[in-house]
Amino acid sequence: MISAIRRVVEARRPVAVRCRGNAGFCRARVDLAGGASDKRVVIRLTDTDLRLVSVRPNRRSLRGAYGLAGHRLRAGGSEYVVTLDAVQSTPRGSYLAFTFRAIRGP
Numbered sequence: 018m019i020s021a022i023r024r025v026v027e028a029r030r031p032v033a034v035r036c037r038g039n040a041g042f043c044r045a046r047v048d049l050a051g052g053a054s055d056k057r058v059v060i061r062l063t064d065t066d067l068r069l070v071s072v073r074p075n076r077r078s079l080r081g082a083y084g085l086a087g088h089r090l091r092a093g094g095s096e097y098v099v100t101l102d103a104v105q106s107t108p109r110g111s112y113l114a115f116t117f118r119a120i121r122g123p
Contacts, residue, residue, distance in 0.1 A: 031056075031057035031058065031059050031098075032047065032048075032056060032057070032058045032059070033058075033059045033060075033061065034046065034047055034058070034059075034060055034061070035060075035061045036060050036061060036062050036063055036067070036097075036115070036117055037063075038063060038117075040064070040119075041064070041066075041067075041118060041119035042067075042116075042117070042118050042119070043062065043063050043064075043067060043116075043117050044114055044115065044116050044117070045060045045114070045115045045117075046112045046113070046114055046115075047060075047101065047112060047113045047115065048111070048112050049074070049079065049082075049083060049101075049103045049107045049111040049112055049113060050107055050108065050109045050110065050111050050112075051105065051107060051109075052103045052104050052105035052106065052107050053101050053102060053103045054102055055100055055101075055102060056100065056101045056102070056103075057098065057099075057100055057101075058098070058099050058100070058101050059096055059097070059098050060096065060097040060098075060099075060115060060117075061095065061096055062094070062095050062096060062097060062117060064119060065093055065094035065095055066094070066119040066120060066121055067094075067097075067117040067118065067119055067120075068117060068118065068119075068120045069088065069097060069115060069116070069117055070116050070117065070118045071114075071115075071116045072085060072113055072114070072115050072116075073113065073114050073116075074111065074112070074113055074114075075110075075111065075112050075113075075114065076111060079107070079111055079113075082103060082104045082107060083101065083102060083103040083104070083107075083113065084101070084102040084103075085099050085100070085101060085102075086099070086100045086102075087099060087100040097115070097117070101113075
């Protein structure tokens with residue numbers, strides 16, 4: 018009973034990952050293994066000028082096996098938040114690579 022409650026709590030807790038890179042560019046890896054249903058992901062950005070430019074799976078077979086919704090910046094642009102759905106049969110070692118680049122105005 019207690020382990021079932023822990024699984025439910027863990028499923029609702031957001032996943033937090035850091036974006037790694039240098040000035041004007043960073044990439045974050047989000048694990049897909051085992052699937053996810055309405056999993057909130059928080060990506061901590063290295064710069065408030067960074068904006069999402071691409072999301073790519075590490076395997077071709079993952080195309081169409083996941084969905085992203087609710088994209089938004091928060092905390093003054095230092096965090097990117099997205100909701101992730103992925104099929105439960107997603108194999109180990111599967112991930113999405115989120116790429117961010119600096120968007121500077123004139």
